[in-house]
Amino acid sequence: MQGVEAFLESKSIRVTAMRILICNFLSDKHEAVALSDIEHAFDKADRTTLYRTIKTFEEKEIVHQIDDGTGVTKYALCEPNCHCDLDTDLHLHFHCTQCGSTICLTDHKIPKIKVPKGFIAEHVNLVVKGICDKCSIN
Amino acid sequence: MQGVEAFLESKSIRVTAMRILICNFLSDKHEAVALSDIEHAFDKADRTTLYRTIKTFEEKEIVHQIDDGTGVTKYALCEPNCHCDLDTDLHLHFHCTQCGSTICLTDHKIPKIKVPKGFIAEHVNLVVKGICDKCSIN
DNA sequence: TAATTCATGCAATGGAAGTGCATTAATTGA
């Protein structure tokens, strides 16, 4: 059994051809992808299947959702040290307004945010927009 | 001439009945509203008009857009001290997962965010999710 | 192997954002 398959099984995700493909696709990409990106890459497969596969990955916590403010939900594989379910370990995301790519800045933790009295903070979403390292060269 | 009308004029926004109504509606609400909320409040008016009114308000910088991660764009009147066009003065937003309301925490500035070498930060969006002061009482 | 559970594919829906065009209202200036 290959690495990906073992990985999926370890997360109690039923192994199918489609899921292996999508999981590999996500790990090859080093940025967050939209559902439409996946559809484009697998144009033979049905949109619904891709959609539900991602949803399954999300539930099983091998993928996390990113709202980068473009209006389109993006998804990315959780890093080994990504505890996206925990509030204490939240990294930020960077959205490049030039090339449109969204990247997880896993090493950059979100500073502690103070909220007014009576408010209970449970989750923090932080997106920085600007020019990414590749685009800033030109 | 009333306060709202003078206010609109001072921002070189043409004064119409509709715009006065919407501006008042926004200032009465002390939370960010979705376009659908406005539609609901003014069901006699056309969706497009409401949409374009908000867009005009945005352009003239009396309203700022909030992406609270619900997938629906919210809008709120800028406070007198709200410089939503400047990157240096960005407040954060709080989204209550219980009552669904989104509130500007105008006093709470976003801490300086460090980005990796080569990245240029131009904008920051920070949304804290949790339970708001009203809901946390119960 | 039969029964069951789950994945996939197709079709359809609903919500939100946005655009083109005709009409109406407001403003300008003669």
Added chain:
DNA sequence: TCAATTAATGCACTTCCATTGCATGAATTA
């Protein structure tokens, strides 16, 4: 004040994304 112009409103569409119901096919388990 009236005509000309400019901008706001309303209607009809369109597009895009997210989501669901149902039928079928594959995989797992008893």
